[in-house]
Amino acid sequence: MKGVHAMRPRPNFAPRKVNLRELMSRTIRIKKGADIRLKGRPSPQVEAASATATYAVQPPNYQGIVPKLEVKEGAAVQAGSILFHSKEHPSVKFLSPVSGTVKRIQRGEKRRILSVVMDADGKGESRSFEKIDPATCDAQRMKEAMAERGFFPFVEQRPFATVANPEDMPRSIHVSGFDSSPLAPEMDVVLAGREAAFQSGVKALQCLVGGDAIHLGSRKGQKFFDGMEGVNLTVFDGPHPVGNVGVQIHHTAPINKGETVWTLHAEDVANLGETLTSGVYCAKRTVAVAGSEHASPKHMTTTLGCEVKTLTGGSIDEESVRIVSGNPLTGSRTEASGHLGGLHRQVCLLPEGNKSKFLLADGWLGFGFDKFSLSRSYPTWLLPKSKEFTMDTCNNGEERAFVVTGQYEPVFPFEIYPVQLLKSILANDIDAMEKLGIYEVAPEDFALCEYACTSKIAVQSIVREGLDRLMKELG
Amino acid sequence: MKAAHKLLDAVRPHFEEGGKLSKFWVVYDSLETFAFTPGHSTKNGVHIRDGVDLKRTMFMVILALVPALLFGTWNQGHQYLLSIGQISVADPLMMAFMDKMFIGAVKVLPLVVVSYGVGLGIEFLFAGMRGHSINEGYLVSGMLIPLIMPVDVPLWMVALAVAFAVIIAKEVFGGTGMNILNVALTARAFLFFAYPKQLSGEIWIHQVKASADAGLLADGYTGATALGHLASTVGKAPTDAAATGVMDMFGTEGMFSLTNSFLGLIPGSIGETSALAILIGAVMLIWTGIGSWKIMSSFLVGGLVMGLLFNLMGLNAYMTLPAIHQVVMGGFMFGMVFMATDPVSASQTERGKWIYGFFGGFLSIMIRVFNPAYPEGVMMAILFMNVMAPLIDHYVIQANVGKREKRMLSTQEATA
Numbered sequence: 001m002k003g004v005h006a007m008r009p010r011p012n013f014a015p016r017k018v019n020l021r022e023l024m025s026r027t028i029r030i031k032k033g034a035d036i037r038l039k040g041r042p043s044p045q046v047e048a049a050s051a052t053a054t055y056a057v058q059p060p061n062y063q064g065i066v067p068k069l070e071v072k073e074g075a076a077v078q079a080g081s082i083l084f085h086s087k088e089h090p091s092v093k094f095l096s097p098v099s100g101t102v103k104r105i106q107r108g109e110k111r112r113i114l115s116v117v118m119d120a121d122g123k124g125e126s127r128s129f130e131k132i133d134p135a136t137c138d139a140q141r142m143k144e145a146m147a148e149r150g151f152f153p154f155v156e157q158r159p160f161a162t163v164a165n166p167e168d169m170p171r172s173i174h175v176s177g178f179d180s181s182p183l184a185p186e187m188d189v190v191l192a193g194r195e196a197a198f199q200s201g202v203k204a205l206q207c208l209v210g211g212d213a214i215h216l217g218s219r220k221g222q223k224f225f226d227g228m229e230g231v232n233l234t235v236f237d238g239p240h241p242v243g244n245v246g247v248q249i250h251h252t253a254p255i256n257k258g259e260t261v262w263t264l265h266a267e268d269v270a271n272l273g274e275t276l277t278s279g280v281y282c283a284k285r286t287v288a289v290a291g292s293e294h295a296s297p298k299h300m301t302t303t304l305g306c307e308v309k310t311l312t313g314g315s316i317d318e319e320s321v322r323i324v325s326g327n328p329l330t331g332s333r334t335e336a337s338g339h340l341g342g343l344h345r346q347v348c349l350l351p352e353g354n355k356s357k358f359l360l361a362d363g364w365l366g367f368g369f370d371k372f373s374l375s376r377s378y379p380t381w382l383l384p385k386s387k388e389f390t391m392d393t394c395n396n397g398e399e400r401a402f403v404v405t406g407q408y409e410p411v412f413p414f415e416i417y418p419v420q421l422l423k424s425i426l427a428n429d430i431d432a433m434e435k436l437g438i439y440e441v442a443p444e445d446f447a448l449c450e451y452a453c454t455s456k457i458a459v460q461s462i463v464r465e466g467l468d469r470l471m472k473e474l475g
Numbered sequence: 476m477k478a479a480h481k482l483l484d485a486v487r488p489h490f491e492e493g494g495k496l497s498k499f500w501v502v503y504d505s506l507e508t509f510a511f512t513p514g515h516s517t518k519n520g521v522h523i524r525d526g527v528d529l530k531r532t533m534f535m536v537i538l539a540l541v542p543a544l545l546f547g548t549w550n551q552g553h554q555y556l557l558s559i560g561q562i563s564v565a566d567p568l569m570m571a572f573m574d575k576m577f578i579g580a581v582k583v584l585p586l587v588v589v590s591y592g593v594g595l596g597i598e599f600l601f602a603g604m605r606g607h608s609i610n611e612g613y614l615v616s617g618m619l620i621p622l623i624m625p626v627d628v629p630l631w632m633v634a635l636a637v638a639f640a641v642i643i644a645k646e647v648f649g650g651t652g653m654n655i656l657n658v659a660l661t662a663r664a665f666l667f668f669a670y671p672k673q674l675s676g677e678i679w680i681h682q683v684k685a686s687a688d689a690g691l692l693a694d695g696y697t698g699a700t701a702l703g704h705l706a707s708t709v710g711k712a713p714t715d716a717a718a719t720g721v722m723d724m725f726g727t728e729g730m731f732s733l734t735n736s737f738l739g740l741i742p743g744s745i746g747e748t749s750a751l752a753i754l755i756g757a758v759m760l761i762w763t764g765i766g767s768w769k770i771m772s773s774f775l776v777g778g779l780v781m782g783l784l785f786n787l788m789g790l791n792a793y794m795t796l797p798a799i800h801q802v803v804m805g806g807f808m809f810g811m812v813f814m815a816t817d818p819v820s821a822s823q824t825e826r827g828k829w830i831y832g833f834f835g836g837f838l839s840i841m842i843r844v845f846n847p848a849y850p851e852g853v854m855m856a857i858l859f860m861n862v863m864a865p866l867i868d869h870y871v872i873q874a875n876v877g878k879r880e881k882r883m884l885s886t887q888e889a890t891a
Binding site: 036038182254256257258259322324328329330331333348350352353354355356357358359362363364365368371372373374375376377378391392393394395396397398400401402403404405406409415416417419420435436437443447450451452453454455456458459460461 | 479480508509510511512513514515516517518519520521522523524525526527528529530531532534535608610611612649650651652653762763764765767818819821823824825828868872875876878879880882883886887
């Protein structure tokens with residue numbers, strides 16, 4: 001396999017009995033990819049963010065969800081009360097992260113619901129759920145328990161990279177134990193002290209698919225998952241996107257046509273375990289607040305859907321600073337008055353790149369010693385590996401047709417031809433998309449391709465389009 | 476620079492929709508974005524973008540062409556002075572340097588101007604019609620075309636060839652990034668087939684016919700290129716007097732010796748003669764990662780393999796020419812570094828690039844030797860491989876698709 005060096009023979013992805021000790025030492029080294037060395041990485045210091053006035057659950061954060069409201073403006077809610085559910089799969093329920101009242105339901109074009117905003121009352125009242133011991137539970141009951149406790153929105157499925165359908169029986173469940181994206185939170189910091197909760201979460205997932213089928217990817221040298229029971233642990237080493245769960249699936253148990261797998265964020269696994277055992281809805285978010293425009297990048301603990309300004313602190317000139325909820329490659333733009341995205345664990349402050357640049361100074365023909373580039377036409381590759389860069393949000397050029405080849409492949413650690421797959425999507429050739437492996441990928445896996453693209457093509461949105469079209473086609 | 480930007484901003488309304496000059500928006504837009512990377516910020520998807528863009532990429536290729544351009548300019552003057560016997564091969568190369576550069580520049584500059592003028596003119600026209608912005612693709616093609624022209628080619632022929640190449644090879648397929656054939660080579664092929672007599676005639680050394688008529692031509696100068704001489708040996712036995720006469724020119728003392736061919740001190744198209752200058756460009760392209768080292772190296776290997784096979788056969792004088800000599804002559808090096816590596820018309824898969832390059836080199840030498848009517852086999856070989864590239868990619872991709880299907884079947888078996 002090109003680009004991958006397995007120190008041990010690659011595991012057969014068919015279900016089989018595995019020796020735990022053997023698995024513990026399995027390391028897969030991925031060579032393709034790139035770490036974008038941005039300035040403003042979060043320090044391991046953790047701070048609790050102050051409670052905010054409002055919290056929001058935003059349906060557009062969850063792929064493929066058409067919300068059906070269960071509350072009206074002004075309704076009183078507790079933490080754990082149902083706000084809305086998915087029209088298509090009513091057991092995908094979205095719960096309020098706090099107690100208070102529904103302040104407003106914000107709608108966009110065609111009355112699409114953009115966000116359900118709660119006024120927090122600060123009382124911290126919570127709906128109480130039955131306590132469940134994950135060790136003694138069957139699959140059906142566990143699915144019901146997860147649905148009731150609002151955890152399906154946090155389960156993503158592949159193919160299609162959408163919110164999972166609770167009626168599916170996934171082949172396996174995959175959890176990435178680390179985040180390799182630029183300015184990412186350190187997962188050992190995020191999960192610190194939550195070993196028991198995580199372990200309960202794993203046991204809960206085991207009820208759904210059995211012991212062998214929970215795959216966990218950890219980073220070389222990471223300690224947190226040592227001794228975790230009931231997981232198929234694989235150690236990964238290499239540059240971003242090695243932490244993407246899609247990459248890990250591809251290198252441990254690739255998805256074939258007709259198979260479905262589920263993925264969860266590691267913190268949501270711990271939240272699930274905690275919710276099940278304590279009976280109280282836990283929607284904890286440990287967020288890396290980072291970026292070159294932040295004075296003291298660090299980790300902060302907060303709750304799902306909190307206001308962005310409590311994380312960023314201070315006042316921000318939004319003309320010259322962009323606030324990104326999520327990581328700089330896949331996140332979405334937000335404002336200080338906005339709310340943290342439902343699946344995001346990062347808030348990044350980046351300089352806005354809306355000023356034109358003279359060609360010889362900082363434009364396209366400059367030397368570019370201060371630019372981080374994957375192209376060797378810039379001197380980045382000659383500079384010391386420890387140098388960190390401030391990058392603004394300038395497009396650095398205009399969109400063009402595909403010209404340069406061989407540019408996506410070095411940052412795309414899949415045995416898939418990225419450009420050909422994109423072209424099959426642009427040509428709306430469903431058959432070709434399937435054959436070229438669209439089942440295995442999510443838009444985030446293409447983020448680095450988009451970053452590196454000379455022609456400034458919107459790669460991720462093309463992939464999203466292809467996945468949506470395929471999903472529609474297959475019904 | 477603020478003043479310049481203010482000026483651009485001031486005249487901008489005239490070019491915008493409804494303005495007096497709105498038809499020329501494309502021109503304004505391309506000039507503005509040339510001078511200033513626009514302050515467009517990212518919207519959806521990634522929030523940060525790599526600094527590289529198509530302008531920079533294309534500019535790097537033009538930089539890589541500069542050594543060949545400068546050497547070519549000098550060499551055209553050099554060849555002219557040699558042909559009229561004003562200097563001899565024994566004289567130091569730097570002698571009459573400015574004269575040589577001047578003679579060369581007078582011939583080369585108009586070619587460059589015509590190539591860019593006609594080509595960009597058509598590009599602007601199409602971009603305006605389609606409402607696109609200008610793609611930078613022609614910046615490179617426009618420099619490649621003069622470099623593969625004979626020095627005395629009439630300018631109207633160049634203009635016609637450029638127009639043909641840009642319209643037929645590129646714009647009808649949808650513009651930059653969509654073409655199947657290399658644009659510059661299409662221009663050359665057009666001339667080759669439309670004006671075969673003129674192209675095989677006396678235009679390879681400046682004013683060679685006039686010099687001959689005036690009786691000025693130095694001994695051994697006929698105005699033919701190395702490949703033209705070699706082509707004349709095909710069909711004759713290796714021992715034939717005429718053939719050995721030609722082969723002597725390729726010996727260590729001859730006009731087309733290995734050293735002269737490598738350095739480029741021979742008549743030929745403007746930019747193609749010096750393997751050395753071209754290799755400097757190759758180093759720049761590989762260094763910046765813009766030219767595919769895979770295509771270049773496999774192309775070279777392909778050419779050497781074919782050359783060695785011919786050496787083994789040795790059926791005629793041409794075949795006995797050492798393989799290494801074959802690859803430093805004619806357009807081989809130029810085609811290898813600047814034409815075969817055109818990412819749009821080459822194979823697009825990494826595995827495909829090896830195959831594409833190898834057969835490109837292999838066929839170049841094969842066509843050159845087998846078919847004396849086509850002395851410039853490189854052009855034919857690369858255009859042929861341009862056509863074959865999608866097929867190569869198809870099979871490379873099918874192998875990947877097959878692998879995925881096989882994996883699916885084996886999983887189904889394991890779970891059944």
